[in-house]
Amino acid sequence: MIKMEDVYKKLGQQQVLAGISLTIAEGEIVVVMGPSGTGKTVLLKHLNGLLHPDRGRVFIDGVDISRLNDEDLLEVRKRMGYLFQEGALYDFMDVFDNVAFPLREHTDWSEEKIADRVHEVLEMVDLHEVDRKLPSELSGGMKKRVGLARAIVLGAKILLCDEPTTGLDSIHSRDISKLIRAVARKIKATTVITSHDIANSFRIADRLVLINDGHISAMGTKEDMDSNPDPFVREFMHA
Ligand SMILES: Nc1ncnc2c1ncn2[C@@H]1O[C@H](COP(=O)(O)OP(=O)(O)OP(=O)(O)O)[C@@H](O)[C@H]1O
Ligand SMILES: [Mg+2]
Incomplete structure (x- = not known):
């Protein structure tokens, strides 16, 4: 479970997060939406401890991660995949x-065991016979798949994906x-995914969160969002 409790974060002159409270249940898939520059990436980086709140707390499975030392934070991070x-x-x-x-960094597995696991996750993201290709030889979509495979290879129980559809055609x-949903x-x-791609957010999410000006403007299912009377929510959803 993931829980953000009244999180504030100022970066430069900007109050990027101004009281974000959000609980995400075990196994739930949540998409965080919002206009560009509104703090989606900053929010995601709080969930894996790349950034720490100025005020408020972030809990992963009940543990306040801002209180962990580097070693314990690393252990928590090993259970998290991050698709940049x-x-x-x-x-x-x-x-x-x-x-x-990640397997070579964090396990003492044999090359054979590593190869089995690598092929298992490549299979999961539907990539075949690409072992020896360099990233420059891959399409944008394939690169995202490789990133997803790498994110889950250590057996992630939490998956964080930042704008997985950016730069891809429809x-x-x-x-x-x-694929991410599957x-x-x-x-x-x-799973927490950030996006400003509304149609695909609806495809992935169990629940959607719309942030703006450091606050949560709306939260709920597609139907909740569609029927939300708030002018900003309506404008964002129907843009
Ligand atoms: N390290 C930093 N120092 C100063 N300001 C920062 C830093 N990181 C982010 N910001 C600012 O915080 C705000 C939110 O940034 P963030 O990257 O989270 O936006 P975003 O919602 O992910 O945008 P996009 O949709 O373009 O990815 C931006 O105004 C950005 O300039
Ligand atoms: Mg971003």
Whole structure:
């Protein structure tokens, strides 16, 4: 379970988060939406301890992660997969080595066991016979799949995906959205995705959260969002 309790964060002159409270149940898939620059990435980075709140707390499975030392935070992070907005694959490593990287860093597995696991997760994201390809040889959609495979390779119980459809055309955006949902369900991960892609957010989410000006403007199912009378919510949803 993930819980944000009245989280505030100022970056530079901007109060990016101004009292965010949000609870995400075990296995739930939540999409955080909002206009560009509104703090979606900043919110996500609070969930894996890349950023710490100025005020308020973030709990992962009941543990306040801002109170953990580096070593304990690393243990929590190993249970979290993070799919970065820019993909963040290592350009100089082929697909196999990119996906194997977390296993080589954090386990003492044999190369054989590593290879089995790498192929298992590549299979899950529907990639075949791409081991020796470099990121530069992959399409945008394939790069996201490799990023997703790497995010789950350690057995993530929490999956964080930052703008998984950015830079993709509508068909690939839909495909990656469906894939993330299928994978999240399969591994039973509690999942938080940021997006400003409304159609695909509806495809992925059990529940949606709309943030603006550091606050949660609305939260609920697609139907809740569609029937929300707030002018900002209406404008965002029907843009
Ligand atoms: N390290 C930082 N120092 C100063 N300001 C920052 C820093 N990181 C983010 N910001 C500011 O915080 C605000 C929120 O940024 P964030 O990246 O979370 O937006 P976003 O909602 O993810 O936008 P996008 O949809 O474009 O990805 C922006 O105004 C950004 O300039
Ligand atoms: Mg962002």
